[in-house]
Amino acid sequence: MNSDSSPNREWLIDIKDLHVTFSQDDKTVNAVNGVDIRVHKGEAVGIVGESGCGKTVTSYSLLNILPLNGRIVSGEVRYRGGNGSIIDITKLNPRSREMRKLRGGEIAMIFQEPMASFSPVHTIKDQIAEGILLHQPPKDKKVREKIIEYLGMVGISNPERAIDAYPFQLSGGMRQRAMIAMALACNPKVLVADEPTTALDVTIQAQVLMLIKEMQQELGLALVLITHDLGIIAHMADFVYVMYLGRVVEKGPVATIFDSPKHPYTRDLIRSIPKLDRPEKRLATIQGNVPDASRLPSGCAFHPRCREIIGEICRQTEPVLEEVEADHFAACFLHSPKREIEPGTGESEIVQQPQ
Amino acid sequence: MQSYIIRRLLYFIPTLILISVISFAIIQAPPGDFVTTLAVQMEARGDQVDEDLINALRARYGLGKPLWQQYLIWIGNILQGDLGVSMAYNQPVSRIIMDRLPWSLLFSFSAFIIVYSIGFPIGFLSAVRQYSILDYVLTFTGFIGLATPNFLLALVLLWVYFEATGQALVGIFSVEYAVASWSFGKFFDLLNHLWIPALIIGTAGTAGLIRIVRANLLDELKKLYVTTARAKGVSEIRLILKYPVRLAINPVISNIGYVLPALISGEVITSIVIGLPTIGPVLLRALQTEDMFLAGSIVLILSVLTLVGTLVSDLLLAVIDPRIRHGV
Ligand SMILES: Nc1ncnc2c1ncn2[C@@H]1O[C@H](COP(=O)(O)OP(=O)(O)O)[C@@H](O)[C@H]1O
Numbered sequence: 181m182n183s184d185s186s187p188n189r190e191w192l193i194d195i196k197d198l199h200v201t202f203s204q205d206d207k208t209v210n211a212v213n214g215v216d217i218r219v220h221k222g223e224a225v226g227i228v229g230e231s232g233c234g235k236t237v238t239s240y241s242l243l244n245i246l247p248l249n250g251r252i253v254s255g256e257v258r259y260r261g262g263n264g265s266i267i268d269i270t271k272l273n274p275r276s277r278e279m280r281k282l283r284g285g286e287i288a289m290i291f292q293e294p295m296a297s298f299s300p301v302h303t304i305k306d307q308i309a310e311g312i313l314l315h316q317p318p319k320d321k322k323v324r325e326k327i328i329e330y331l332g333m334v335g336i337s338n339p340e341r342a343i344d345a346y347p348f349q350l351s352g353g354m355r356q357r358a359m360i361a362m363a364l365a366c367n368p369k370v371l372v373a374d375e376p377t378t379a380l381d382v383t384i385q386a387q388v389l390m391l392i393k394e395m396q397q398e399l400g401l402a403l404v405l406i407t408h409d410l411g412i413i414a415h416m417a418d419f420v421y422v423m424y425l426g427r428v429v430e431k432g433p434v435a436t437i438f439d440s441p442k443h444p445y446t447r448d449l450i451r452s453i454p455k456l457d458r459p460e461k462r463l464a465t466i467q468g469n470v471p472d473a474s475r476l477p478s479g480c481a482f483h484p485r486c487r488e489i490i491g492e493i494c495r496q497t498e499p500v501l502e503e504v505e506a507d508h509f510a511a512c513f514l515h516s517p518k519r520e521i522e523p524g525t526g527e528s529e530i531v532q533q534p535q
Numbered sequence: 536m537q538s539y540i541i542r543r544l545l546y547f548i549p550t551l552i553l554i555s556v557i558s559f560a561i562i563q564a565p566p567g568d569f570v571t572t573l574a575v576q577m578e579a580r581g582d583q584v585d586e587d588l589i590n591a592l593r594a595r596y597g598l599g600k601p602l603w604q605q606y607l608i609w610i611g612n613i614l615q616g617d618l619g620v621s622m623a624y625n626q627p628v629s630r631i632i633m634d635r636l637p638w639s640l641l642f643s644f645s646a647f648i649i650v651y652s653i654g655f656p657i658g659f660l661s662a663v664r665q666y667s668i669l670d671y672v673l674t675f676t677g678f679i680g681l682a683t684p685n686f687l688l689a690l691v692l693l694w695v696y697f698e699a700t701g702q703a704l705v706g707i708f709s710v711e712y713a714v715a716s717w718s719f720g721k722f723f724d725l726l727n728h729l730w731i732p733a734l735i736i737g738t739a740g741t742a743g744l745i746r747i748v749r750a751n752l753l754d755e756l757k758k759l760y761v762t763t764a765r766a767k768g769v770s771e772i773r774l775i776l777k778y779p780v781r782l783a784i785n786p787v788i789s790n791i792g793y794v795l796p797a798l799i800s801g802e803v804i805t806s807i808v809i810g811l812p813t814i815g816p817v818l819l820r821a822l823q824t825e826d827m828f829l830a831g832s833i834v835l836i837l838s839v840l841t842l843v844g845t846l847v848s849d850l851l852l853a854v855i856d857p858r859i860r861h862g863v
């Protein structure tokens with residue numbers, strides 16, 4: 181279904197070979213190192229990976245809102261507009277009117293910290309109205325009514341009161357619902373949710389995720405759900421990208437990824453999902469820590485932590501994504517015919533990461 | 536909001552009492568009471584010491600009574616506008632202060648305007664253009680402003696003014712207007728004499744404010760809510776003015792109360808160099824000559840003004856920041 185060649189599924193977002201770096205204290209942080217991600221109309225795409233793997237940076241690139249020390253070095257982020265025109269976001273000036281029309285209006289974002297993501301000194305109404313007035317100035321209905329309608333839609337009780345509240349007067353869950361209402365109020369085509377429930381109580385998490393899923397289906401949105409928790413992906417996404425150190429190491433339909441994970445990193449991630457039926461078992465963790473993105477390991481970036489390392493090839497050659505079964509790709513020599521080729525010879529050198 | 540205001544006003548009263556006690560302690564600090572000192576001084580000048588006058592003064596200020604009674608009498612006198620007598624000037628303290636304080640307030644207020652109208656925009660520019668050449672130039676200039684002693688700056692500017700106009704910038708009026716009655720000419724002459732001292736008095740404060748504004752704004756610019764606004768498609772300039780500037784203003788406003796005493800203490804040297812009829816030099820001289828009613832009264836008045844300043848800034852904060860209003 182998600183096959184790139186599928187004719188009945190038009191992509192909305194097509195990220196190609198994206199490289200993003202940050203300059204920090206005379207160092208270059210290689211945050212994103214050649215990511216390809218495609219999002220189709222109405223599809224729920226999950227991006228998963230440990231903290232520091234470049235998920236947030238990828239989503240910021242999507243809106244061209246990288247911090248000043250960050251730079252898209254190469255690659256494309258293409259967006260298919262309503263009239264069929266294709267825009268390469270990386271070519272747009274971040275401050276241009278064209279770029280700003282896409283932000284919020286076409287691609288809306290929900291952030292991790294609902295408290296920090298709202299200004300504490302402006303009312304909910306003020307902050308939601310801002311986007312509506314920019315992108316969807318209502319003709320017949322008043323802005324206030326429209327906001328109340330959206331607040332009610334995301335399950336905020338007593339929206340007539342909540343609209344005039346300051347963010348600190350709402351509970352964490354209600355704030356995140358208001359954040360969702362703010363994103364939806366401009367009728368976007370794509371909803372990007374970056375760890376939308378990480379900062380919330382466990383009991384609230386499921387409710388908010390359900391709401392996001394409901395809204396996505398009801399409004400026919402494409403959803404990009406970013407999380408470090410594969411457990412969430414299982415319930416929310418159709419297609420999964422597993423990221424490690426700024427690269428996609430595995431991608432595939434969600435069922436396939438869970439049934440037959442190919443990359444040792446994905447396998448480790450699945451093993452570390454908390455299981456409700458086995459609460460007595462200590463949670464498995466991935467050995468070691470995510471390395472510093474300013475000093476990427478050579479070869480396969482995961483090799484220092486890999487349980488299934490093959491040998492020299494993993495240390496010296498960077499694996500590329502290869503199709504292991506229909507629609508399912510992994511970047512690992514375990515599943516590559518290249519594992520027989522010794523490093524330093526033949527074609528393996530062309531996949532060496534550009535520095 | 537109401538409870539906040541009430542609470543804030545309730546803090547005001549004990550602080551006020553504390554300040555008055557400290558001022559009273561300053562007055563009482565030198566050995567002996569001031570009437571005795573006065574009598575000694577009169578004798579030394581060869582004046583006839585009027586026993587009746589001495590006794591009247593003793594009665595009026597409750598000298599010889601327990602300290603707490605003297606304190607209450609002193610407060611009572613102040614409330615009736617009697618701040619005591621200056622020995623050095625041989626005048627009621629209240630008259631000296633009434634002569635001088637308006638000038639001080641005028642210079643401080645002008646300096647205050649200069650501090651905020653220069654400091655805020657520069658701090659703002661420095662922050663939104665962080666690490667640009669503009670930022671480096673402005674920050675460097677700010678440090679020079681912070682590091683230059685007022686007297687040096689005063690002397691340099693006096694010299695520049697003299698070279699440029701051929702006139703000495705002394706006092707607050709040129710000779711031809713000094714005794715003239717008020718006119719437009721006199722008013723402009725005053726303005727002309729006002730801005731240079733105000734600039735000098737305000738340099739350190741301006742430099743300080745630049746740093747506060749720059750640091751606060753840089754902090755706020757990194758906050759997530761800025762990214763949220765950006766992700767909504769709000770234009771950069773609108774977004775910066777609406778969100779981070781609004782939040783960076785808080786510490787600046789809470790700083791207002793402390794600007795006044797800094798300006799007045801910074802004013803002393805400038806006033807001495809330029810010969811301004813302000814209160815700073817009087818305070819200095821009063822302390823040197825142990826003219827304690829004068830010194831204590833000036834300290835009291837300046838402290839009260841500061842207290843009022845902080846009260847006003849706290850109330851302003853409550854108006855602009857809902858978190859304070861709602862007691863978060
Ligand atoms: N503003 C920044 N300056 C320098 N490095 C950054 C900045 N933002 C992110 N990074 C770095 O980029 C990498 C990816 O970060 P991020 O996308 O936030 O990870 P994730 O969202 O997957 O947890 C990390 O190594 C992080 O330290």
Ligand SMILES: [Mg+2]
Nearest residue numbers: 235236374375
């Ligand atoms: Mg993140």
